[in-house]
Amino acid sequence: MRIVNNIAEAKEEIGFARAAGKRIGFVPTMGYLHDGHLSLVETSRRHSDYQALSIFVNKIQFNDTKDYEGYPREFERDFDLALRAGVDLVFIPSDDEIYRNQLTFVDVEHLTEHLCGATRPGHFRGVCTVVTKLFNIIRPDVSVFGQKDIQQALIIIKMAMDLNFPIKIIISRIIREEGGLAMSSRNKHLTPDMKTRARSIYRGLAAAERAIAEGERQAAAITAAVKKELDAGKPDKIDYISLVSYYTLQPVKQIEGTSVLAVAAFFGSTRLIDNMIIEKKEGVFSCVY
Ligand code: AMP
Numbered sequence: 001m002r003i004v005n006n007i008a009e010a011k012e013e014i015g016f017a018r019a020a021g022k023r024i025g026f027v028p029t030m031g032y033l034h035d036g037h038l039s040l041v042e043t044s045r046r047h048s049d050y051q052a053l054s055i056f057v058n059k060i061q062f063n064d065t066k067d068y069e070g071y072p073r074e075f076e077r078d079f080d081l082a083l084r085a086g087v088d089l090v091f092i093p094s095d096d097e098i099y100r101n102q103l104t105f106v107d108v109e110h111l112t113e114h115l116c117g118a119t120r121p122g123h124f125r126g127v128c129t130v131v132t133k134l135f136n137i138i139r140p141d142v143s144v145f146g147q148k149d150i151q152q153a154l155i156i157i158k159m160a161m162d163l164n165f166p167i168k169i170i171i172s173r174i175i176r177e178e179g180g181l182a183m184s185s186r187n188k189h190l191t192p193d194m195k196t197r198a199r200s201i202y203r204g205l206a207a208a209e210r211a212i213a214e215g216e217r218q219a220a221a222i223t224a225a226v227k228k229e230l231d232a233g234k235p236d237k238i239d240y241i242s243l244v245s246y247y248t249l250q251p252v253k254q255i256e257g258t259s260v261l262a263v264a265a266f267f268g269s270t271r272l273i274d275n276m277i278i279e280k281k282e283g284v285f286s287c288v289y
Contacts, residue, residue, distance in 0.1 A: 001083045003090045007137050010091045014052065014138055017088070022049040026140035028131060031055035031092075032072040032185035036175040038085045040144040043172040045086070047142040053082055054091040054134055056098065061126025066269070072188045091138070098133060105129045108155045108162070111249045115151045115262050116273065119239045127152055128159050135165050144170045147288070148182050150260055150275045151249060174274070174289060176202065182274045194267040200233025201263050202289075204241070205276045208261055209287040212278060217254045219243040222261060230265060239264035239271065246277065255285065 004010045014024060025048030027040045033055075041051050055078055062068035075092065082090050106128040111117075117124055135143070145153040153171045160169050175183050180202025181195060190198060204226035211225045223241045230238060244251050246258035255278055262275040276289035 001079075001087055001090065003079055003092065005092050005094060007093060007097060010052075010089070010093070010137055013089050014050075017050040018139075023141045024048060024138065025051050026134070026138045026143040027051070027053045028134050028143070028145075029053060029055055030057045030071065030185065031078050032074060032188065033078045033081045034175075034183045034185065034187075036146055036148060036183040038081065039175045040146060040172050041082075041085045041087055043170060044142060044144045047144075047168065047170065048140075050089070051085075051087045052089040052091060052138050052140065053087045054093070054138070056091075056093055056130065056134075058126055058130045059095060060099070060129060061123050063120045063122055067271075070189070072185050091134075098130070102129075106132045106159065106163075108159050111151070111155050111158055114244060114249055114251060115240060115242060116264065117151065119264065124152070124155055128155065131156055132159070132163070135160075135167060140167055142168045142170060144172050146174065147171050147275070147277065148174045148184070149273065150262065150277070154246070154249060180206075182272070184272065186270050186272065189270040190267060194270070197233040197235070198265075198267045198272055200230050200235070201265060201272060201274045203233075204229035204263060205261065205274060205287075205289045208276065209289070212255070212285050212287060217256075219251070219253050219255075222255070226261065226263060230263065233267075235265040235267055236269075237266040239266070246279075 025044035029037050057071050107125050112124040157169045179199045207225040207229045208222050226241045241263050244260050259278045264273045276287050
């Protein structure tokens with residue numbers, strides 16, 4: 001495994017792999033790797049021959065300085081995990097090289113209006129800008145994003161289409177800890193008590209799944225089922241519990257086509273997100289979370 005910290009070397013390494021006829025897979029991350037990240041590498045491997053993974057805590061996507069400064073960073077540990085996951089290239093660029101005198105930013109409209117777009121102004125502009133830059137540096141054939149950040153994944157798919165990136169974007173399933181909490185680098189900030197309480201997010205999604213299986217289709221009733229479970233975990237704040245269309249990410253009053261039930265809540269000062277995709281298959285709604 002090669003570890004490179006500058007753009008020129010990353011391009012050179014990838015160039016060798018491409019010249020050898022390999023399909024390039026790419027997983028962008030902010031580091032402090034966990035099994036969720038590593039599962040994206042596994043997914044990528046099924047579609048490509050060479051695995052590139054970036055580690056970059058992208059300052060411009062943080063709307064809270066404390067969150068940025070306190071974001072867990074343990075790069076030696078990351079390198080070890082990446083090596084064991086069979087990553088071929090870790091790209092860990094400097095802030096300075098990525099954003100030196102940058103005046104250009106990428107904004108995706110409409111899909112960014114609700115959910116995290118509403119509660120974290122500028123967040124997706126930061127994400128889309130850095131992903132665009134990373135795509136142009138790595139030039140992958142395939143790039144994998146987690147369903148855990150479903151709004152992000154759907155925005156990246158739209159961005160790749162709109163900007164004609166010749167990249168296949170894949171959404172990979174959510175990896176959870178025992179008890180159902182979605183893995184996240186930010187879970188490191190949770191005390192054992194917060195972690196126990198935060199499992200209420202997953203229980204909320206499970207309650208919504210049961211309600212849907214029993215025939216419930218109304219957004220108000222489905223989000224209320226989530227809230228009841230979530231409230232039992234005593235979150236410090238709920239940012240949103242929202243049912244939106246999978247295609248437009250706009251709120252819907254009831255489930256008709258494919259939908260996303262998304263949750264964002266704080267436990268202590270740590271903001272956690274999770275979601276469930278509700279899909280109609282052969283006339284029956286199935287929930288993926
Ligand atoms: P991050 O390092 O948090 O920016 O995440 C990098 C990528 O890993 C994103 O595509 C996330 O959606 C994905 N990811 C984060 N947590 C999980 C998880 N628990 N399961 C699957 N993918 C995840």
